Amino acid sequence: MIAVTEYIALESNGIVRPDGDAERFPDALLRQTAFDRAVALPSGRAALWYALRDAGLEQADEVLIPSFTDLSVKRAVGMVARPVPVDVEPDSYNLDLEDARGRVTDRTAAIVPTHLWGEPIDMRAVAAFAAEHDLLVVEDAAHALGTTYTSEQVGRFSDYCLFSFRFTKEVTSYKGGLLLLPAGSTAPRKRVCDRLSPAKLGGVLALSRVLDSIPGQLYHPLRNRLLDPYFRTSAGRVTDVTPQSFSERERSLLAGQYERLADRVAARRRHASRYDEGLVEGLERPPSVPGHGYFRYSLRVPASRRDPLYRALQRRGIGCSKSYSYTVSAPGECPVADRTADRVLNLPVHAGLDDGTVDRIVDVVNATWDELR
Ligand SMILES: Cc1ncc(COP(=O)(O)O)c(C=O)c1O
Structure with missing residues (x-):
């Protein structure tokens, strides 16, 4: 009998080994992109929210998002502006720019190209489309740490770029996000929030070991229900959006995993x-x-x-x-x-x-x- 989980088992990608050089994260990632500023946030969805706020969007502004994406994307955009879903391409399931063209109005202010499941979207084409319609580009790279476009880590050709460190990702602090921003944006308020105290980490690991031995239909519901409360989040909802510094331990975890990426x-x-x-x-x-x-x-x-x-x-x-x-x-x-x-x-x-x-x-x-x- 085979027994495999769809997502990474937490202990297998180093979540329990804060063994990287904390000083190197997120700078090591920034150096791979066209950005030189990053803000840590509680999640990828909070990073999306923060980008739109930082860019000064308002409720009447419209934001083009893929129709086939995580629910949290629509929710995060909806907290700032009006999300306008765009159809996807039949092969890649990435955002279809031809369909997007038909949905642009004089209120359209931004577009959220998404590297769905790690498949790079053609960012040069997105940038040309955005320039044509005077749109802000917020790149959703939640699935795309390690994805390359024109042979380089994605995180170029956009105004903002977000990553997610949720537990399903290859680089994870169980929950967390990062936003790369343009140099001119205002400095965010920061607080250090240690989501990975040793007690929490021990609890998460023990639970994860038990859950990872239960493949099959029960696995995801149990994992979401039992593990998520540790970090007070649940699918699709946007709860905490306060910018925060990574704790030393989180940075060390992320740095170690990033080195192995x-x-x-x-x-x-x-x-x-x-x-x-x-x-x-x-x-x-x-x-x-x-x-x-x-x-x-x-x-x-x-x-x-x-x-x-x-x-x-x-x-x-x-x-x-x-x-x-x-x-x-x-x-x-x-x-x-x-x-x-x-x-x-x-x-x-x-x-x-x-x-x-x-x-x-x-x-x-x-x-x-x-x-x-
Ligand atoms: C495509 C996409 N964008 C954004 C997010 C939001 O990331 P997070 O779960 O860290 O809030 C997700 C969720 O994983 C996602 O799948």
Whole structure:
């Protein structure tokens, strides 16, 4: 029996080892981007909120967001301005600029290109579109630490760029975010907030060990319900938006994981190409795009067979997900996104897996798909 989780197991990416040089974070990341200022925030969604506030947007301003994205994005934008969902491209599921063009009005002030699941969006095209319509570009790189565009870490060609350190990410302090900003923006109020006291860390680790031994359908609900309260957040909601410095321990955790990032993204890419090569003909793979960081590996399964495949894989111990199974647009408003939400099925691709386990997952997926035909 195979038993694998979809997300990284916390202890496998170093969350319990604050072993990096704290002084190096976030400077080491900044040096890889076109920015030279960063603000730590309690989450990626808070970073998005902060960017729009910092840029002076108001409630009547409109912000173009992908219709196929995390609910928290719509909520964070909605706290400052009016979110306007844009349909996505049929292959990449990234924001469709042609559709965006039709949704621009004289109130449109910003666009939020998103490197969905680590696949780099064409930022030069986004920047040209933004220049044409005089829009601010807030780059959502929540999934894209380690993703490259034109061979460099994403975080160029935009006015603001946000990252998320939530527990599902390859670099994580269990919960946290970072916003890269333009040099001229005002200095934020800061407070040091240690979300990772030794007691909390011990509790999180113990719980995570127990939960990581429960793959299958119970895993995510339990993880969200039991682990999230440690950090007072829940899916989609924007609770705390106060800028804050990282504690020494968080910086050391993040720095250590960041140092290992290149190897871990290489492992993700290796797993993705094993899936690309090994899965049966009829299963549609995600596009293989240079620089993809494979935060997720998303199969595109015909809607009538997606749920049976999902349930069968869960039963067989493969922690897969249907994320996102929703859109942030109204039904019918963004038809490609509507279809997409019914088709996606994400296979485990995290760096805690070894090649042999990925091969076994391939065998189980192929056999299950065959049985369902
Ligand atoms: C695409 C995207 N943007 C932004 C966020 C917000 O990040 P956080 O969960 O750290 O608030 C998420 C959530 O993971 C996300 O998936």
